[in-house]
Amino acid sequence: MKNYENILVTKNYRDHAHIALIQLNRPKVLNALSTDLMKDLVDALFALEDDKEVRVIILTGNERAFAAGADIGQMAEATPIDQINDNRFRTWKQLPLITKPIIAAVNGFALGGGCELAMSCDFIVAGDKAQFGQPEIKIGTIPGAGGTQRLTRAIGKSKAMLAVLTGDMMDAYQAERDGLVAKVVPAETLIQETFEIAKTISNRAPVAVRLAKEAVNMAFESSLKDGMEYERRNFYLTFASKDQKEGMKAFIEKREPKYEGF
Secondary structure, three states, X not given: OOOOOOEEEEOOHHHOOOEEEEEEOOHHHOOOXXXXXXXXXXXXXXXXXXXXXXXXXXXXXXXXXXXXXXXXHHHOOOOHHHHHHOHHHHHXXXXXXXXXXXXXXXXXXXXXXXXXXXXXXXXXXXXXXXXXXXXXXXXXXXXXXXXXXXXXXXXXXXXXXXXXXXXXXXXXXXXHHHOOOOEEEOHHHHHHHHHHHHHHHHOOOHHHHHHHHHHHHHOOOOOHHHHHHHHHHHHHHHOOOHHHHHHHHHHHOOOOOOOOOO
C-alpha cells in the first residue's frame, strides 16, 4: 500500500490477513474532511477493494473524534460554482461502489460530514462516549453529503427532522436506540470489539457477504416487490459459488467451512 498524507492504512490488521484498518489522521483539526483527505480515503478504499486478501475494512478516527465535519476553513468563502467544481463531492459518490463490508468504529465526535461518512459505511459500532449530529444548520447551511437522506432512512422522518433543524447532537446510546448505531461498546475497547465483529464477517463466504450487502442496500432503493426479486436472484447466484458447496458440505459433515472466495 502507498503512504497517504491524511490517513493511515494497515493491512493484515492484528496479523489477520483478511482485515484492513483505515484511520483518519488529521488530529489537529479533529479529522476534518478536507478534499485531500477524502481523495486519500477513496484511493485507499479502492486499493483494498482490489486486494484479494482483504475481506473486511474497519474505518476509524481517534479517541477525540471520528471526524468532526467538513473542513469549514476550506468552505467558508466558497461560491456555488466552487462547490460544484470541488472533487470532494465526486469522491463521496464513489463510496457506495466498494463491495466489501466497511465498519465505522466511532469514538468521540462524528458530526456533519463525519456523521455522513459513518453512515456511508455498512454499519456503525460506537464507543460509549461517541457523539453524533448534523450541526450544519448552526452555520447557515444544510447537510450536503447524505445527512438529510441517510439519517432519515436510519432513524425516521420525525427524529431526523429534529436533528437536522436543531443541529443538536445525540449520544451513542440515543443513536443506538434510534437505529443509527448497530452496537455501543466501552470506548476503550471499541477497536478490539469492532475487530472481533470484522473477524466474524471475514470468516463467512466472501461471495455471499458481497451479495448480502448488495441485497440489504437494495432495500433502501427499491420497492418491496423489486427488492424481493433482487434478493431472490442473489440467492440463486450463491449456488454458482464453490463456497456455497463448501459451506453446506461442512454443515452436513459437522466441521468448520474453509472459504476461498470463489
